[in-house]
Amino acid sequence: MTDVRVGVVFRPQSPPEELREAVVAADQAGIDELWVWEDCFFEGGLTTAAAALAWSERITVGIGLLPVPLRNPALAAMEIATLARTFPNRFSPALGHGVLDWMGQVGARVESPMTLLREYTDAVRRLLQGETLTVSGRYVHLDDVGLAWPPPVAPPVVIGARGPKTVALAGEVGDGVLLDAWLVTRDGGVDTEYLATESARVREAAAAAGRPAPRVITFAEIEPETPALGDRARELVAAIAAAGADTVVLQCTSEHPNPGPLIAALAG
Template identity: 50%
Template structure:
């Protein structure tokens, strides 16, 4: 069965998160996803707060840019949140938007190599291993977490290009696809992910999460067309129309569809209730 989520966009001020997270939790939404986009809001801080304010909601970060981060620190943060809120945290990483990485002096020559090294080291640390590695970017010397997760969480990776998507299959536990991904793009991503999994000899579960730009209400079409995130993509309409679009992505291979409001969504609390109470029953 398809899992349904919604995005709390970092264009909304951080102080709005509490009410949105509680609305999502109370309405029965499966997942709420956050972004660590530059230079808006911290993913870890926001996710920790959202989890503390709610009882059952699963909270994801899609994604944290690894050029910003040390692999050991990222593993420590994920392990801490997982122990505080077992089974409710969905961490995701990626190589980041290169222009932003340039702005903060963190751009690297090979983002794909960095992401691979970061994923492999971080997932080993979260599995309770002692890690020594000398890579191009990630260097650890007998590092182990004193408080590893009781159960190792799935680590997602976000990607757009073919090499990065294939890497997700090889080195991550799940893949996050942006709202610019078409239905056919999900099918192609599944193919590339499976190639990467075969290369790594992996047979474990691999979840595909895709964002779907969504607008509802009387001005839905206008807001969708004006949103710069996914020009020409997304869905505008009532719950039935949105549910049909979700089903198409599910049939193409998505395990989770996360409805992404437009940047000018006037009612983020109402949006998550719409997803949970109106769209979800139609899936």
């Protein structure tokens, strides 16, 4: 388990004013990563991540994920670059389709989410690498756009994926994949077959595109009332890592979202 990174989620079912306590506790506990979500219509992913980065010293902060229909890619690249420069090597943004029903609620649903995600990810990644772009795609249109302050080292752009087509796309154009699945089964086991299959799929797609193998990140849900919570959490991390994950991010349930007990258990 020494090579796997371990994270926890601050779920948006917890109010924003509870974020600072969780961030400070996770940072002091030696946990590798803290992830926030941009679920509609709870908490803004970029504002939450910025606060978490400012309140911490060493922890990596991830957003899982930013729904691409909600922001122009130039704006997303500007925001990501600002955080990447201000907090070097500590910010991990993920892009994704978003929940399509939510996108429909705000008038942002598109006919081809796959096309949008491909065009958007390519544009954001190239802007962060300092390129000036003129592109005219189906959804992304940029005319001589370049960032005034691109980060010296571009942060990895992760794609949140569910289903074989999006997982393969993550391998083609992303620097990592965030697998959107509940890996813990009803009997408390781990769906290792699913994880192994999708991990292989994303790495094969990356190899076919001539790109490095993407980092594989997974979420796994755990009840904070679980007996011997720390031991159970470590067992889950070890099992999921053995099935192909590079980073395992543990989350509490929506009914009991407070990550405090989990953070304390991981620190013990």
